[in-house]
Amino acid sequence: MNVPVSQFITVEGTEGAGKSTCIEHIQQWALQNEIPLVCTREPGGTPLAEQIRDILLEARDEQVDGLAELLLVFAARAQHLNGWILPNIKAGKWVLSDRFTDATYAYQGAGRGLSTDQIVALETLVQGGFQPALTLLLDLPVEVGLERARQRSEPDRFELEQQEFFEKVRAGYRERAKQQPWRVKIIDASKAPEQVAEQLVEALDQWLASLR
Ligand code: Z5A
DSSP states (O other), X not given: OOSOGGGEEEXXXXXXXXXXXXXXXXXXXXXXXXXXXXXXXXXXXXXXXXHHHHHHHSOOSSOOOHHHHHHHHHHHHHHXXXXXXXXXXXXXXXXXXXXXXXXXXXXXXXXXOOOHHHHHHHHHHHHTTOOOSEEEEEEOOHHHHHHHHHTXXXXXXXXXXXXXXXXXXXXXXXXXXXXXXXXXXXXXXXXXXXXXXXXHHHHHHHHHHHHO
16 A cells, blocks of 8 residues: 555553553644644444444354454454545544554454464455554553453453453564564553653654654
């Protein structure tokens, strides 16, 4: 896809990693650097993709087939990418997404145990070579994140998973960072909010400097 990928940033992490808080810091940083940033999320980001999100997150009695889950994730992504992300980037905006395809490798790949080949095939079909230029991976011990998340409302279908599932997801994310260190930056999200914010700003500043 012929778009300037330097305008696409993603934030990733396991349960309770603090993505929402970090996104606020990134918005602040963008404002200070006069960057026209717009925010979105996955699954979701357009009316249709948000409907697919609801289907994916709804806790239900019926066992959800792993491949069905994977296809729904990529159906939502195709709609989001073509209907929202790319038009915004082409219009000169910088896009910040709360999760993207690294989440698929972590949740459906490492977590559910679906084959990497299947994910790569769908990624290629939907995205071509399109990738985030920078991914901030909020990493923390699973039990710390789950404890934070417990303070919140009704758990969705993913949040009902056991600790073992989230351990696999965390390992999957760390593996992505190992494989693509030029793009995926690990942030120690177990620290106090102000220390997490410092790490974020440092990673963003370094990355911005590398573009100039
Ligand atoms: N999913 C998938 O399976 N495959 C895919 O390809 C994609 C997604 C794209 C929905 O994602 C689900 O979709 C997700 C994976 C799946 N399932 N899960 N789990 P989501 O991003 O919408 O859902 P989420 O992970 O539950 O995100 P969240 O609810 O937005 O969590 P968060 O943003 O990381 O956490 P938070 O709300 O910012 O923080 C949690 C609490 O911790 C909150 O009370 C904060 O005040 C507190 N907090 C934050 N930072 C700190 C620090 N530093 N110290 C102490 N306390 C803190």
